[in-house]
Amino acid sequence: MxxxxxxxxxxxxxxxxxxxxxxxxxxxxxTQLRPWPAGQPTPALQVTGLDGKTWNLAALRGKVVVVNFWAAWCGPCVDELPVLGALAARDGVVVAGVNYKEPLTSIQKFTAAHPLPYLVLRDRTGDAFKRWTPGVMPTTIVVDRRGRARWRTVGEIPPDDTQLRAAIDALLAEPAAQRSHNQK
CATH class of the missing domain: 1.20.5 (Single alpha-helices involved in coiled-coils or other helix-helix interfaces)
Known part of the structure; x- marks a missing residue:
């Protein structure tokens, strides 16, 4: 050449x-809020809390859960923290921030500098990120009271977002899941 x-x-x-x-x-x-991909089942979400204990999404059945995949080095992830904090303050909503593969000491240092008013979890291997996201950070998924992923937004949630709030309002307005015969 x-x-x-x-x-x-x-x-x-x-x-x-x-x-x-x-x-x-x-x-x-x-970024736009889009329905969870049709035909794609909701994957299990079992990650680790900052205390080292196993955390499982299934334990939050009956609540609307906002799962946010983030990292401290991700600028858009940091920029959307106030939006997620406001969602966490709502009755019936649980926000779970799932950190992608960062060491515990890094997460602790970050959360000390940026107190997060919601659950902070660790995806130590990155497997949950691979199952739940299209590989873009941040990604936020809204899970209904029955534990089904219903909505996903890829990229930073803007402060003036109305779509995500409206989707959460609609899920909060749905009747709680009925117990089956086997759960009595």
Whole structure:
């Protein structure tokens, strides 16, 4: 390959990277709440609390749960903390922030600097992130009272968001799940 082609190829590659980064930033601002993918069952969510104990989403049946996958190094994750804090203050709603693969000491340092008014959990292996998200952070999933994933938003939740709040309101208005004969 002639040496004059290399700088041109490098410049094109850099342009493509910068263009892609700009598109990603634009997409993050245009996040939308979408239904959980049709035909995709709700995966189990069993992760670890900061206390080292196992935590299971199934234990929260009867409540609307907002599961947020985040990391301290993720700028949009940090920017949406006030939105998640406001959701956690609502009756009947539990917010669970699931940290992606960071060491416990890093999470503790972050939460000391940014007190989170909701449950903070650890996905130590990244397996839950792989099962629940399309691989983008932050991703937020709304789970109904029966434990079914119903809505997902990929990217930062904007402070003026109304879609997520409306979806949560609709789930809170649904009647609680009926017990089956086997649960009596």
């Amino acid at each position: 002639p040496t004059t082609m290399f700088p041109r190829m490098a410049a094109r590659l850099l342009f493509a990277i910068l263009l892609g980064a700009g598109a990603g930033a634009a997409a993050a601002k245009d």
